[in-house]
Amino acid sequence: MEQAQPPRRGTSAYAARRTAWILVALALVSINLRPAITTIAGTMGQLQAGFGLDAHLLPLLGALPVLAFGVSAPCGPWLARRLGSGRAVAAALLVLAAALILRVFVPGLLLPGTFLAGASIMTASVLVPQIVKANRGTGWWTGLCTMGFGLGAALGAGLVQPLQQALGGSLAWALAVWAVPALLGAALIHRTGQPAGRPDGTGETETGGPASGAGLQKTTTAGGATGETGTIPLRKQRTAWAVTAFFGLQAMLYFAITSWLAVFLVSKGQTVADAAGLLAWFSVAGLPASLLAPVLAGRRAVLKVMAPGLGLLVAAALIGVLTAPVALQFLMVGVLGIVQSAGFGLGMALVVIRSTGPQSAGSLSAMSQGLGFALASLGPLGAGFLHEWSGGWDVPFWALAAEAVLLAVAGFLAVRGPAVSVEAVETEHRGEPAAVGR
Secondary structure, eight states: OOOOOOOOTTSHHHHHHHHHHHHHHHHHHHHTTSHHHHHHHHTGGGHHHHHOOOGGGHHHHHHHHHHHHHHHTTHHHHHHHHHOHHHHHHHHHHHHHHHHHHHHHSTTOHHHHHHHHHHHHHHHHTTHHHHHHHTTOOHHHHHHHHHHHHHHHHHHHHHHHHHHHHTTTOHHHHHHTTHHHHHHHHHHHHHHOOOSSOTTSOOBOTTSSBOOOSSOOEEEOTTSOEEEEEOOOGGGOHHHHHHHHHHHHHHHHHHHHHHHHHHHHHHTTOOHHHHHHHHHHHHHHTHHHHHHHHHHHTSHHHHHHHHHHHHHHHHHHHHHHHHSOGGGHHHHHHHHHHHHHHHHHHHHHHHHHTBSSHHHHHHHHHHHHHHHHHHHTHHHHHHHHHHHHHSSSHHHHHHHHHHHHHHHHHHHHHTTSOOBOOSOEEEETTOOBOOOOO
16 A cells, blocks of 8 residues: 655645645744733732842833834844745744743843843744745735734733742743743744745745845836836835834834723722723734734725724724723723724734735835834823823823824825835836836
8 A cells, every 4th residue: 555645845735735834833923922021011010029120120121022122123124134034033933932031040131131032022023924925825814923913912911820820839930931832933933934935035026026136137118128126215115104104003002002901990990800801801802803804904995994994993992991981891992902903913914915025025014013113112101191191091092092093094094005115126217217016
C-alpha cells in the first residue's frame, strides 16, 4: 500500500495548507500583542510589594507601553526590509519573550523591560497588515487579527490572578509565563509568515506584478512613451494622513475610555466590583465587532458609509453612557464597546484596503500606528485634566464625543482619496506625475 504524499509546493492543496498555517500564525501573533500590558494593569496594586516599585512610578509604568508604541513603530518596516516580514515578526516576539522574563526576574528592569516589551509589540504589530497584504488576505484575515488583539487583552487581564494562585502565589511567574506563547508565536510565524517572492517580504503587488522598489528605473507607458519611476513620500499623501488620523483618534478614545470608565461608573453609583465588571464587558462586547468590521469594510459601498458612520455612533454611545441611569449602563457600555472595537478593526483594515501593495501597507501601518499611538497617549491625560478642571464628567464626555465627530471626518477623508503607495510610481518625461493607486 502506497503512503500518502504531502502536498507538493505549487499545488492547490499546498496553497490551502499554507494559508491555514499563516492564519493560525497571525492569530497567535495577535493574541501575544496585548498580555504584556494588561497583565501589568491587572496587578498594579501588587507591584509595590512584589517588586519594590515606588508608588510615584506607577503612572509612568502605565504610560511606558504607549510611549514605546510611538517611538518604535519605524522598526517594523526597517526589519522587514532586512529579514523579511515573517522573520522580523519572529525576532520581535523573541525580544518580547526575553523582556517578559527579564523585567520580573532581574532587579531594576521592570520599567526598562516594560518599555522593551512595548517596543517589541509595536514592531510586530505594524507588520501584521503587511503580511496580510502580501498573502492577499481578505477582510476575514484582518478581522481575525484585530479580534486576536482584543482576546489577548482579555486573557492577560483575566488570567493573571488565577495563574498567580496556580503558580504558588508567585506574581513574577504569573507575569513571566506569557513568554511561552510569545515563543510559540515566533516559531510559527518564522516558518509560515514569509510570503513568496522577494526576501524583503514585499512579494507581489495586488495586481499580480512584481512589487516595485525604491529608486528610478525606465518604464514604458501604454502609449509607448518612456518614463521614469519614483516614489512619493508618505508625508505628501493625504490619504496616509487621513488613515493615520482615523487610527490615532480611535486609539485616543479607547485609552481615554478604558482609563476612566470604571471611575466614572463608580461616581454614578456603581460598586467598585460592578464597575470593573462593566469595564471587562466593554472589551468582551466588542470582540465580534472587531472581527466583522474589516469583513464588512471589504465592500466599498459599505466602507464609504461605515468609515464616517462609526465616528458618529461612538459619539452617540458616549453621550448615552453619560446620560443613562445605572440600570441601563450594561446596555450602553456594551454598545460603546461594540462601536469602539469596530473602529479599531476598521483602523487596521484601512491600512490594508487603502494601500497598493505589501511594502506600502507596512509603511502606512508604521505611520498610522506610530503617530496614532503617540496621539493616543494624550487621551487619558486630557480626559483626566478636564475632569479635574470641571469637577465632573459632563465636560470630558462631551469633549470625547466631539473627538468622535473628528473621527467621522477622518474616516470620510480616508476612504475617498487615492490609495497610498510607496512602491515606484510612473512619471513621464513631460514631468506629469501618474495617478497613484486610483
